[in-house]
Amino acid sequence: MTEQSSAGRRFRDAVADERPLQVVGAINAYSALLAERAGFRALYVSGAGVANASYGLPDLGITQLADVVEDVRRITDATRTPVLVDIDTGFGGAFSVARTVRELTRAGAAAVHIEDQVQAKRCGHRPGKELVSTAEMVDRVKAAVDARTDPELVVMARTDARASEGLEAAVERAEAYVEAGADMVFAEAMHSLDDIRAFTDRVPVPVLANITEFGKTPYFTVEELREAGAGLVLYPLSAFRAMSRAAEAVYGAIRADGTQERVLDRMQTREELYEVLGYHDYERKLDELFGRDGRTGGGQR
Numbered sequence: 001m002t003e004q005s006s007a008g009r010r011f012r013d014a015v016a017d018e019r020p021l022q023v024v025g026a027i028n029a030y031s032a033l034l035a036e037r038a039g040f041r042a043l044y045v046s047g048a049g050v051a052n053a054s055y056g057l058p059d060l061g062i063t064q065l066a067d068v069v070e071d072v073r074r075i076t077d078a079t080r081t082p083v084l085v086d087i088d089t090g091f092g093g094a095f096s097v098a099r100t101v102r103e104l105t106r107a108g109a110a111a112v113h114i115e116d117q118v119q120a121k122r123c124g125h126r127p128g129k130e131l132v133s134t135a136e137m138v139d140r141v142k143a144a145v146d147a148r149t150d151p152e153l154v155v156m157a158r159t160d161a162r163a164s165e166g167l168e169a170a171v172e173r174a175e176a177y178v179e180a181g182a183d184m185v186f187a188e189a190m191h192s193l194d195d196i197r198a199f200t201d202r203v204p205v206p207v208l209a210n211i212t213e214f215g216k217t218p219y220f221t222v223e224e225l226r227e228a229g230a231g232l233v234l235y236p237l238s239a240f241r242a243m244s245r246a247a248e249a250v251y252g253a254i255r256a257d258g259t260q261e262r263v264l265d266r267m268q269t270r271e272e273l274y275e276v277l278g279y280h281d282y283e284r285k286l287d288e289l290f291g292r293d294g295r296t297g298g299g300q301r
């Protein structure tokens with residue numbers, strides 16, 4: 001990996017090096033830093049995460065391209081770890097899909113996944129999903145592939161067909177999407193390792209298994225997924241769910257007790273925060289620049 005390598009190249013390298021590549025959701029730049037420190041080689045910007053965490057909205061196709069781009073840019077500014085981005089249905093017709101791909105590449109995305117649901121999409125693990133035809137999704141994939149400005153940007157095609165059309169139809173769709181140029185496939189809402197195996201046996205590109213919590217897919221281990229041939233495994237919202245639970249506990253305790261003492265052990269300390277941010281290096285830089293022990297220079301006042 002060279003300094004010049006594109007984000008897409010870094011993502012492809014990570015997929016080649018780690019099987020299956022663990023891809024973990026980060027809802028903001030600070031979470032991205034934490035994930036990186038934990039050793040993950042790829043990050044994820046979840047559509048549900050943008051909707052839920054950044055806008056307080058459900059994952060029902062309400063957020064738009066600009067909302068996703070903003071979150072992606074903040075994360076890619078903070079880390080060089082490649083980022084897979086959920087672009088839902090691509091935010092419109094062929095030219096809109098192309099614009100989505102270009103904007104996200106500019107924002108530093110390494111990979112995008114586009115799905116075959118209708119524009120008024122649902123979460124992949126909820127009932128009531130409707131799909132566009134295979135032909136329409138093939139057009140989406142072609143538009144996305146054609147719009148690449150980083151030739152190594154990964155275009156991943158997601159199929160939600162398992163729920164409404166069954167496993168065989170879902171695999172056939174995936175094959176058609178790969179034929180149309182998709183670099184990788186996202187097999188959504190698999191019920192079993194055999195489901196995953198059905199994809200990996202027939203689809204000639206890396207297949208992602210989405211191990212989101214409280215959904216349709218059991219919590220398969222990396223080892224089990226490797227045996228089933230998965231190329232990537234996604235944990236889109238795990239940290240967000242845990243952060244939310246911790247926040248509930250802290251808000252509740254402060255409100256009930258009139259002090260935070262009972263929940264201090266749930267908090268990262270100031271020193272730990274600074275460690276992650278490299279805060280002291282910034283301070284040293286100030287001292288170096290302005291040489292005023294502890295006092296800031298004119299530019300910082």
Ligand SMILES: C[C@](O)(C(=O)O)[C@H](CC(=O)O)C(=O)O
Binds near residue numbers: 049212
């Ligand atoms: C992966 C996903 O598309 C997301 O936006 O994170 C969601 C995750 C979830 O709702 O748990 C999905 O699977 O539809």
Ligand SMILES: [Mg+2]
Binds near residue numbers: 046047048059
């Ligand atoms: Mg999503």
